[in-house]
Amino acid sequence: MRALIVPNLEKRNAPECTRAVVQKLLEVGIRPMMQESYRLLLHLPEAEYCLNSREAFRKADFLIAIGGDGTMLHEAKRAVEWDLPLLGINLGRLGFMAEIEADELDLLARLTHGEYTLEDRMMLECTLRQGDSEKRYLALNDVVLSNGALSRMVDLDILCSGQMMMSYRANGVIVSTPTGSTAYALSAGGPIIEPSIRCIGLTPICPHSLSTRPVIISDERVLTLTLSPLSRCEVFLTVDGEVGEPICLNDKVEIRRSEKSARFICLKEKSFYMTIHQKFDTPSGGRL
Numbered sequence: 001m002r003a004l005i006v007p008n009l010e011k012r013n014a015p016e017c018t019r020a021v022v023q024k025l026l027e028v029g030i031r032p033m034m035q036e037s038y039r040l041l042l043h044l045p046e047a048e049y050c051l052n053s054r055e056a057f058r059k060a061d062f063l064i065a066i067g068g069d070g071t072m073l074h075e076a077k078r079a080v081e082w083d084l085p086l087l088g089i090n091l092g093r094l095g096f097m098a099e100i101e102a103d104e105l106d107l108l109a110r111l112t113h114g115e116y117t118l119e120d121r122m123m124l125e126c127t128l129r130q131g132d133s134e135k136r137y138l139a140l141n142d143v144v145l146s147n148g149a150l151s152r153m154v155d156l157d158i159l160c161s162g163q164m165m166m167s168y169r170a171n172g173v174i175v176s177t178p179t180g181s182t183a184y185a186l187s188a189g190g191p192i193i194e195p196s197i198r199c200i201g202l203t204p205i206c207p208h209s210l211s212t213r214p215v216i217i218s219d220e221r222v223l224t225l226t227l228s229p230l231s232r233c234e235v236f237l238t239v240d241g242e243v244g245e246p247i248c249l250n251d252k253v254e255i256r257r258s259e260k261s262a263r264f265i266c267l268k269e270k271s272f273y274m275t276i277h278q279k280f281d282t283p284s285g286g287r288l
Contacts, residue, residue: 001112002031004060004084005047006075007038008067011091015042017066017102021089022047028109033060057082062111062265068092069183073240076121076140076262085118087111087265096182096279099267107267117266121179121195122219125258126239130251137239140262141180143255145225145247146172146205148234153208155228161221167228170207172235175200175223175255179262182276184241190214194272200257219257226252 003025007018022032022044032047035056039049050056057063057078062085065075072088076097079086088098089105100107110116124139137143147154156168176185178193181201186192190203191214198219204212217223227235227249237245237253247253 001029001061002033002048002059003062003064003111004033004056005064005066006035006071007042008065008071008091009041011067011071013102014066014091017089017091018042019044020102020105021064021066021108024105024108028112030108030112053078057084060084062087064089065098066091068095069097070241072097073140074242077138077240080123080138080260080262085263085265087267094279096275097179097264099265110267111265115267119195119264119266121262121264122177122198123258123261124175124177124200125256126237127254128237128245128247128251129254130248135245137243138258138260139180139239140177141183141240142174142176142185143253144172144174144184144205144238145235145253146238148236148246152233154233154235155231157226157228158202159224159226160217162224165223166212166215168204168207168212169209169230170204170212172205173225174203174205175225176203177201182280185214191216192276196272198257200255221256223255224252225255226250 007014025032034047034049036049036051063079064087065071066089076086090098090101126137126143128135153169154172156173158165174185178195178197181193185201185203188203188205190201200217200219202215235247237247
């Protein structure tokens, strides 16, 4: 069994944690793999190194991401591309998507004994149509249309499966997965949604209306977002906080449930609501 390790070395204590992960995997009979670029940075001769990411992902049985939620978001999409399960080790402030903390590495032994489960996480497919060009993105958390550098209202029209659904006058709108309901959408007043529920969340950002509320729609629907002719400010499309594209008047953003889903490795017997309590409601939650 091979585990591909991808650490975010910008995180504090990431080199030390990565070395500990490599040693623990060797102890339990799992071969640790890394890309060649980490060889000189980490000095881990025990690991197997691959010349490029294609070779590494092809050989791996699962992926271990060491970092915060941003690291998980980035690596989840690469794991989906190669149909690999993903395990997160938290070195971030919140680490809501990570399965274990850096002081829980003994749990890695459960991988060799099959004492784990796989949890499917719904993803969104976002298509940006600009004239004759088309760009596609995958989102595990959310797709956001929001204003630019100046704090001005954005006027957006939203169609649901081809029918006019609503118009928003707000700082923007967040289209989220259930996984993303505990991220930006939560901060904007959206509802918390269990990851097992298949639906799409629609949350306005600071709406200029007393009646505008978040909406939950079926995952079988297709949303089409366009700028209203009334809109007078810069608008950007952001996917999982990584991709930023300027949006013009006649552009269309289509969002639907992706046929692909991320697979998270679960080593603990804990409920979603226990995680909510630990990460958000306790003094230790969101630790530095």
